[in-house]
Amino acid sequence: MRGARFGDSLIKRVVETLKEEFPKLKTFATLSPIPGFRSWLGKNAAAMLSTLGDKERSALGRAIGVEPPTAGPLLSAAEDALALPEKSPVRLMLLQCAAHYLGQVLQEGKPIDPVARFHLGNGARIERINWAGDPSPKGLKQSYGLMVNYLYNLKRLDKHRALLAGGKSPHRPALKICIFDLYLELVRPQDLPCGLWCVPFHRRVFPRA
Numbered sequence: 001m002r003g004a005r006f007g008d009s010l011i012k013r014v015v016e017t018l019k020e021e022f023p024k025l026k027t028f029a030t031l032s033p034i035p036g037f038r039s040w041l042g043k044n045a046a047a048m049l050s051t052l053g054d055k056e057r058s059a060l061g062r063a064i065g066v067e068p069p070t071a072g073p074l075l076s077a078a079e080d081a082l083a084l085p086e087k088s089p090v091r092l093m094l095l096q097c098a099a100h101y102l103g104q105v106l107q108e109g110k111p112i113d114p115v116a117r118f119h120l121g122n123g124a125r126i127e128r129i130n131w132a133g134d135p136s137p138k139g140l141k142q143s144y145g146l147m148v149n150y151l152y153n154l155k156r157l158d159k160h161r162a163l164l165a166g167g168k169s170p171h172r173p174a175l176k177i178c179i180f181d182l183y184l185e186l187v188r189p190q191d192l193p194c195g196l197w198c199v200p201f202h203r204r205v206f207p208r209a
Contacts, residue, residue, distance in 0.1 A: 011122055011152060028152040029127060033134060034143040036113045037101050041094075045071035048097050056089070063089040081144040082135055091131070098129050098146050103169045111169060116148075120169055123160045124150035 015028055041048070049069055052060065061067030064077045077090045084091040102116050103126055111117045120126070126148060133139070133147025153160075163169070 015152070015154065028154070030119060030124070030150045030152075031130070031133065032115050032119065032148050032150055033139065034098060034102065034113060034146055034148055035115060037098055037143040037146065038141065040101055040105070040112065041097050042075060045074055045097075048093075048100065049074065052093075056093075060089040060093055078144055081140065082132060094144055094146070095129055095131065098143070098148075102126050102129070102148060106167060106169070109167055116150075116169070119150040120160070124152050125160050126169065127151035 018025055018028065049057070049060075049071065057068055060074070061069040064073045066073040074090065074093065078084075078094055081091070081094065102111065102113060105112045111120055116126070128149045130147045130149065132145045134143070135145045139145045139147070
């Protein structure tokens, strides 16, 4: 609880500072790493493959040259994540797995990912997963380059904390759909709309000119 109170007060201080500097600013979000994703997927790829429907499984198998697809070839194909075309079944599979990891995988009622645990525990919700958000060697090692936006709606912080306390990770409805239907918005951080800012827990994104 002590950590939660500290996080809550830190978030409020950051928000107030940004509001003083930019009075018209209404939307607050982070652009955050997903440090545990790649390690988790290495242990759970087979389980994630078992959740695919016949059509998705067949498309993925053709893409990696193994039908039905198995964990080893999938992980090998993901090694060169940045080179995957936008509609690549491997790329879509990585996004689906990341959505599941962030939105569904809990340990003792809390997100298994440490960054998700902090932000969701302080009232944020999972807003969007960004392809190639961090193409650095560290980003690729942690999460195949994926990053995530956590949105802070100041009027819904308590509601989101209550959802998490009940064993449900707060996320936008579209994210819930993508978990089950193999769909996610495929965007890069530079394509974020002009009104969206990231408070400086990890990185700050400025509106485009």
